Amino acid sequence: MGDTVFIGSCGGTFYALEKASGLARWQYDIRQDGRQTSFHGDPLVDGSRILVATDHSCTNDGIGHVYAFSVKTGAIEWKLPSEVGLSTNIVRVGSSGWVGRIDGGWARFELATGRSQGSVALNKANIPCELPKWIVASGRQLFTVGRDNAVYSISQSGKIRWRHELPAPASTPPVIFGHDILVGSDDQRLYRLSGRKGVLSVYSELTGVPIGRPLVIGDTVYLFLSRADGSGAIAAVRAGKPLWIVPLSSKPSSEQPYVRNTTVLAGMCDGTLIAVHATDGEPAWTLSLDGCIRSIGGDGVALFVGAEQGTVYALEP
Structure with missing residues (x-):
């Protein structure tokens, strides 16, 4: 954003770094506010503020917050505490923000003040804890996948509009695709659900299980695949048919394909950054970089890569 790169570390610190030098403009250690150490979702830029959610993964006594930091100074304009971790990206629906909870629910709050506006909870089930899937918003509704593996549409006011189960467990979060959404599943398919009523259809048959977060650019869907033998792939799908599939020796470790100019990038856990023609x-x-690559971003000029071991790389064009 501007001349600043924002990144959260699994050591519990949120950083604002100068793009040109990598030096910290400001930083905040979330551990001073309780048992929380992690950032598992993209922040939301809201005017002069940047909002980020925190958690302590699946620990029973972990907590979470939503913080609203001043982009320039790092001053906390407000913070919303939570008795459980908040483990997804933050999305805007009208004047409200939404974030996924580690217990499988979704919290809603006022973007301007951080005031809680309640939450949507599912019936508690004896399901092992796992990080919730990211959420997306379109118009005045939220789309998400619950711990029961059903796909939900939730209204701006927090009412469930529709709920549909897939033929197999969801393997990816939803992604907006025109007026509809796409969700990957364990049966090696991409499913399409209409945004209005959730009418379900098969969008594409694939050669592996979709993983991470699919990326839609125009009429093309880029995604990662995982295969039973431990290998992986990068794929591009258009009009329901694979355009191409690039096999990899292992599944990518970065969360999402990153499209840079005319190339598609994937990060691997051995530190390899792979680019293929789109x-x-x-x-x-x-x-080749050092560390397991988890995140890739850019500003149209420089490319930024984050590794699990705590290193951020700025790469020249």
């Missing part, structure tokens, strides 16, 4: 999947280049 048109045909042919190799473009590779780069």
